[in-house]
Amino acid sequence: MELMKLEIITPNGMIFDGEVKQVTLPGSEGEFGVLAHHATLVSLLETGVIVYDRADGREVAVAINSGYVKVDEEKTTCIVDGAVALSGDDTDISKALEAAKSLLKSTEASNTAIAAAVSKVEQIGKSF
Amino acid sequence: MANLKEIKRKIGSVKNTQKTTNAMKLVSSAKLKRTEELAKRSRVYAAKLTELIEEIAQKMQNSSAEGIDNVYFKDVPNPKVVDIVFITADKGLCGGFNSQTIKRVNQLIAKYKENDVKVRLRAVGRKGIDYFKFNNIELNDEVIGLSAAPDFKQAAALISEVATAYVSGETDKIVLVHNGYVNMITQEIKEDQILPIDTSKLELNKVSSSELEVEPDDDDTLLNALVKRYVEYTMYYSLIDSLAAEHSARMQAMDAATTNAKEMVKELTVKYNKARQESITTELIEIISGMESMK
Numbered sequence: 001m002e003l004m005k006l007e008i009i010t011p012n013g014m015i016f017d018g019e020v021k022q023v024t025l026p027g028s029e030g031e032f033g034v035l036a037h038h039a040t041l042v043s044l045l046e047t048g049v050i051v052y053d054r055a056d057g058r059e060v061a062v063a064i065n066s067g068y069v070k071v072d073e074e075k076t077t078c079i080v081d082g083a084v085a086l087s088g089d090d091t092d093i094s095k096a097l098e099a100a101k102s103l104l105k106s107t108e109a110s111n112t113a114i115a116a117a118v119s120k121v122e123q124i125g126k127s128f
Numbered sequence: 129m130a131n132l133k134e135i136k137r138k139i140g141s142v143k144n145t146q147k148t149t150n151a152m153k154l155v156s157s158a159k160l161k162r163t164e165e166l167a168k169r170s171r172v173y174a175a176k177l178t179e180l181i182e183e184i185a186q187k188m189q190n191s192s193a194e195g196i197d198n199v200y201f202k203d204v205p206n207p208k209v210v211d212i213v214f215i216t217a218d219k220g221l222c223g224g225f226n227s228q229t230i231k232r233v234n235q236l237i238a239k240y241k242e243n244d245v246k247v248r249l250r251a252v253g254r255k256g257i258d259y260f261k262f263n264n265i266e267l268n269d270e271v272i273g274l275s276a277a278p279d280f281k282q283a284a285a286l287i288s289e290v291a292t293a294y295v296s297g298e299t300d301k302i303v304l305v306h307n308g309y310v311n312m313i314t315q316e317i318k319e320d321q322i323l324p325i326d327t328s329k330l331e332l333n334k335v336s337s338s339e340l341e342v343e344p345d346d347d348d349t350l351l352n353a354l355v356k357r358y359v360e361y362t363m364y365y366s367l368i369d370s371l372a373a374e375h376s377a378r379m380q381a382m383d384a385a386t387t388n389a390k391e392m393v394k395e396l397t398v399k400y401n402k403a404r405q406e407s408i409t410t411e412l413i414e415i416i417s418g419m420e421s422m423k
Contacts (some may be wrong), residue, residue: 009173010173011170027346040340041340042180042340043344
């Protein structure tokens, strides 16, 4: 599968910058997936979870509160306000899960959106 | 003899001052490193955000003939009310750091007054507040503590209040003045027009390869959200930039003070030695002349 570049940037710095196979984003108009050579697109991101497949096949999830995404043919750039990464190689996954949940709950999004995001995070937590 | 004692006491006091200034210098250089790191990390975000705004503005400009039709972009040729937000430090002992900012704000006020523009001031930092209060100049907003510890939420709250006034038409322009960090030994006054967004500063002539699709489907929603974030972030970044500049200015000032103190100790020591020799000479003369008279 062809790889594309993904950047996830928060006010506290870049949390991911690398090649991925695909990424799923929580857009304001609904969740959508992006593969390499996607048409240029700008979208608002809502409270939810970004999921991407790294080049080595590992799936990584990043819980975010809100932000923007800019997709073009070569690169996907996510500019988010707050993010917590959840990946399998974290030794302290339970702590990361807690941080992700509290980040999601602190947003102003609707309760259903938060609940959906939290349950998704919990599911990801179980899969590790 | 009294003179000798006095000089000795003076040397002691200068040496103490030297110790204090040296310690302050060390503290500032440590804090500067931390702030610099923070600034470096935030810069990436700011750059990406600006890039995104540029691209959307570009798209809107291409799609309509009259240019960008958005409240945040409309350029007011003759502003009636201008908000000036300025950042100073909470503490002094940092050379001309605060006074330079205040000077620039005063120049701006004078410039706007000339054109009959009403100026509203919003101050961040104790030093600026003190100055304008002392001179009986009205401040619309005063924030203490934010410039020493930049906090995104607080910064956002402060600037969104100003931005709301802009959107409702209360003010026509928002200018942010702060003393920014260039490198370890240089600070530079920065004056940014926050709103309306200065399109001349954006790079709007890039040719995009494909049609940009925007979701949600109306440009305004996204652009408004982006601009809001952009404004908040500019404020936050300016606070960090100002803090870095403050520390570098203080480092420099304290370095100079330490050097001066060192020199003063040297001078005083010479003076002390001279006075000591003088007193010995006088004593000797007294003894010798005493002996002479006994012969």
